[in-house]
Amino acid sequence: MEEMTGRKALLVDDERDMLTLLAKVLTKKCGCAVTTATSAEEALALVRADPPEVVLTDIKMPGMDGLELLRQLGSVTPPLTTILMTGHGTIDMAVQALKDGAYDFIEKPFDNERIIGTVLRAIERTRLLRENLQLHHRLGEEGDLLGFVGRSRRLLETVDLLRRVAPSNVTVLIRGESGTGKELAARALHTLSGRAERPMITVNCPALPEQILESELFGYRRGAFTGADRDKTGLFVEADGSTILLDEIADIPVSVQTKLLRVLQEKEVQPLGQNRTATVDVRVVASTNQDLEAKIRRGEFREDLFYRLNVMTVTMPSLAQMVSDVPLLAQHFLEKYSREHGRDRLEFSDDALQCLMRRKWPGNVRELENTVNRAVLLCPGSVIEPADLGGPVEEDRCPFLEGDQAQWLRMSYKEAKNAVLEQFNSAYLGETLAAANGNITLAARTCGMERQALQRLLKRYRIDTGSHRS
Structure with missing residues (x-):
């Protein structure tokens, strides 16, 4: 032997x-x-x-x-x-x-x-x-470092991409719906890069009028315009050796886009009122929730700037694409706001978790966070029930009911509840298995249960472990 x-x-x-x-x-x-x-x-x-x-x-x-x-x-x-x-x-x-x-x-x-x-x-x-x-220690440390919560395949793939891209200096365009964590992704890129010792500079592009945005980004010299009574260092110079996040870049004016293109091409900044340029070493990360290709077709965004920004694209998943993470996220926010509001021993009822699972979240993770925060603050008892979660009633319909309301009305409460549980278990266990590459022992540890208990659930819901191996 x-x-x-x-x-x-x-x-x-x-x-x-x-x-x-x-x-x-x-x-x-x-x-x-x-x-x-x-x-x-x-x-x-x-x-x-x-x-x-x-x-x-x-x-x-x-x-x-x-x-x-x-x-x-x-x-x-x-x-x-x-x-x-x-x-x-x-x-x-x-x-x-x-x-x-x-x-x-x-x-x-x-x-x-x-x-x-x-x-x-x-x-x-x-x-x-x-x-x-x-593995879990590494994932846990990395998760704490990056700030992401969840185990769905889409989220893990996105975090893995951020980790692989971060050490380079390539320009990154982060795309995704509002509330999906684009700024969190940008901070992850910066934190895992060689520039992490210096603070990342964030620019909220829609919040600044055109002339102010231009002077903030590139700086100016005294006398460059009325009211310029002193020199001002631009944010690109401040970010030298670090990272600059251009948040919601789709909203910057075309005139500013032209100057931004020069920074990306030449790595040089020219302050207003000055003929000389200054060389900068800045890693540019941009984010947007808009359709940049449509804006290009309408002449609202420069195509050459788009290609300069789009060297590497990271698309943040919506909450609809990682439904199995809703319970984990909800529990994370429950613990966070319970501490903040001094509400110890609060918990979700099963019905409340089902309500969160089946609700549509157009505002994504940010909307879920706000909902849990409000529930923690206003819940009268120690258990959060569906009524404490607020929101229009029509949002609480189960996705599987939308196609046939008559069929739903023919169901008993027990039948409907079992259908929701089956949908949740199939989605949650399937995503967990996929993240563990079909390894039942690892998946069980991720779920916080015994291996035998997970095997019983997989058998009950007819989930094939082999189909989740890459």
């Missing part, structure tokens, strides 16, 4: 002969580096000093028994796998051990082939648990 180098096993038993025999088997047949302990207390100290992949422990021992050791090992980091051994096993004891997190329960005297196979599978389980934990 091929040796599994670097694998560690800990054997715990108060019978030294048993330890010696089992250590020989695992060393020879499983390629393990074996450590032994004659008590649970000694085993805990060894685990904390150098966590093994698998622990095999007897149950009946002086002092702390194997069941208590199992429970204490459940909180160890990094995770490991525990196998219980006993010469006096009962069905009740085995059931309790498995409930407490044991991987397997083996009665003495045991068959060598069985113990070898069980240990090898346990080691593989630990390896997967630790890999998944590392």
